[in-house]
Amino acid sequence: xxxxxxxxxLAFALLACGGTDQAAIVVTGSSTVAPLMAEIARRFExxxxxxxxxxxxxxxSRGISxxxxxxxxxxxxxxxxxxxxxxxxxxxxxxxxxxxxVDASNSVPGLSKEQVRRIYRREISNWSEVGGPDLPITLxxxxxxxxTLEVFLEYFExxxxxxxxxxxxxxxxxxxxxxxxxxxxIGYVSVGTAEYEAGRGTSIRxxxxxxxxxxxxxxGQGRFPLSRQLNxxxxxxxxxxxxxxxxxxxxxxxxxxVEAQFFVPVE
Amino acid sequence: xxxxxxxxxxxLWLRLAASVCAAILLLVAGFVLLEAFEALRDIGPVRFAxxxxxxxxxxxxxGLYNLVPMLSATLFATLGAVLLAGPLGIAxxxxxxxxxxxxxxxxxxxxxxxxxxxxxxxxxxxxxxxxVPLIRLQAPPGPSLLAGILILAIxxxxxVALIAESSLAAVPEAYLLGANALGISRVGIIFRVAIPAARxxxxxxxxxxxxxxxxxxxxxxxxxxxxxxxxxxVFAPVRTLTANIALEMAYxxxxxxxxxxxxxxxxxxxxxxxxxxxxxxxxxxxxxxxxHG
Numbered sequence: 001x002x003x004x005x006x007x008x009x010l011a012f013a014l015l016a017c018g019g020t021d022q023a024a025i026v027v028t029g030s031s032t033v034a035p036l037m038a039e040i041a042r043r044f045e046x047x048x049x050x051x052x053x054x055x056x057x058x059x060x061s062r063g064i065s066x067x068x069x070x071x072x073x074x075x076x077x078x079x080x081x082x083x084x085x086x087x088x089x090x091x092x093x094x095x096x097x098x099x100x101x102v103d104a105s106n107s108v109p110g111l112s113k114e115q116v117r118r119i120y121r122r123e124i125s126n127w128s129e130v131g132g133p134d135l136p137i138t139l140x141x142x143x144x145x146x147x148t149l150e151v152f153l154e155y156f157e158x159x160x161x162x163x164x165x166x167x168x169x170x171x172x173x174x175x176x177x178x179x180x181x182x183x184x185x186i187g188y189v190s191v192g193t194a195e196y197e198a199g200r201g202t203s204i205r206x207x208x209x210x211x212x213x214x215x216x217x218x219x220g221q222g223r224f225p226l227s228r229q230l231n232x233x234x235x236x237x238x239x240x241x242x243x244x245x246x247x248x249x250x251x252x253x254x255x256x257x258v259e260a261q262f263f264v265p266v267e
Numbered sequence: 268x269x270x271x272x273x274x275x276x277x278x279l280w281l282r283l284a285a286s287v288c289a290a291i292l293l294l295v296a297g298f299v300l301l302e303a304f305e306a307l308r309d310i311g312p313v314r315f316a317x318x319x320x321x322x323x324x325x326x327x328x329x330g331l332y333n334l335v336p337m338l339s340a341t342l343f344a345t346l347g348a349v350l351l352a353g354p355l356g357i358a359x360x361x362x363x364x365x366x367x368x369x370x371x372x373x374x375x376x377x378x379x380x381x382x383x384x385x386x387x388x389x390x391x392x393x394x395x396x397x398x399v400p401l402i403r404l405q406a407p408p409g410p411s412l413l414a415g416i417l418i419l420a421i422x423x424x425x426x427v428a429l430i431a432e433s434s435l436a437a438v439p440e441a442y443l444l445g446a447n448a449l450g451i452s453r454v455g456i457i458f459r460v461a462i463p464a465a466r467x468x469x470x471x472x473x474x475x476x477x478x479x480x481x482x483x484x485x486x487x488x489x490x491x492x493x494x495x496x497x498x499x500x501v502f503a504p505v506r507t508l509t510a511n512i513a514l515e516m517a518y519x520x521x522x523x524x525x526x527x528x529x530x531x532x533x534x535x536x537x538x539x540x541x542x543x544x545x546x547x548x549x550x551x552x553x554x555x556x557x558x559h560g
Binding site: 160168 | 322396407518
């Protein structure tokens, strides 16, 4: 069964190679980067007829190992490079920023990493303890598996199990609608969505973290702490069509795609 | 000959259509079971009730998979909604059938029909911006079992009212005329004649409403708070089985994904149970009617 599939695949590959000069680029790795990469790939294919880009997910570690082993031409990694990974070439395609949000009427001036950590562990349970109004805090948290949740937990060094929230939300929109109009609530959503909604007059405020204002600009400049890099990696200096794809993926031509996924383009 | 072959073609076509309908159900149920199998094998059915909490992971031994809080949330929300919407829907049907002038009854039917056509996400949004803030004034945080019960009740009232009315309309005219001729009051006719005669239809109305409540996802997801815990009061946030699937499916992998299909199996079993209850009521009445008749 498996052998027959392999033979069929081989025959197809030979046919594909022999018939046209169609090139296939294999991209694997982080499920956070994958939806963005798939959109970028679609546009790249439109501009380069005959080129096929195959995007597969499997986590950042698969992105690293597939690129190293040559199983993929390009790996996707949703974090900064580690010291042990300097053998690979790294290219940043976007940043993923997460902003803490409160209702527009909440007067809390800003929060530190330690304060947020203690709020989500319920060691701080009233806004007055952090310079806000005298109201109990309502914790809005994200459902499991969301990339914003991963960024949040990692930065604040929290375990999902130690958080007992008052409300669990799914997507960013639901998070914003739940916090807006509730002066007790604190939540966190993708910074791109938060800034857009606040600009449209939705009753939310982006809370400065460790003295840095939360905005698409500060995330793009790499100043905002609650963010991570979205990278693609190759094992060697990219050549030919792969190099073109990588250049395309970090160019201004895909900024609208980056923003559509609520990520922040790199400046 | 020609006539026969036309009949024959129609029969063939109807058989095909009927088997496609049946096959869809079997395919869906089979697919859900197949996807759930991995988790039932790796995690084992016991842990879905015995684990300390719901903290799923893609590897079975790294996660916790207790579904009981979500099962209880679904049961409480459905029960609450049925307790509110059942009497309300049946009352509306009785009013249309026995008291309202023809044009009022017609208007009432139209309005209820319209209510049943509103998409659930609209109810959910309304719940989130109107109902939840009202509940927040009483008992923060606002998103709660109570909000879910109220939204579900509003959503299933049309189902209950429409089916209850058609079953009341099916009560034989002779019963009502006979009762009237005996000089029984209108209240007496309603409670002693019409309701007992339409009993099985009224129960079906309530049970179908309950079925809709069990399956409702979008509105519930928006107003219930989705915290995995057995609710201690109606003001506590809860996560239903359907909300669990909708919240986590997009990002789940491995045993986590499969565990969500187990959630789906639990829902399927609940709905099959309800249908079985309805069917048993239906046969019971058929027997009753045949002995009377």
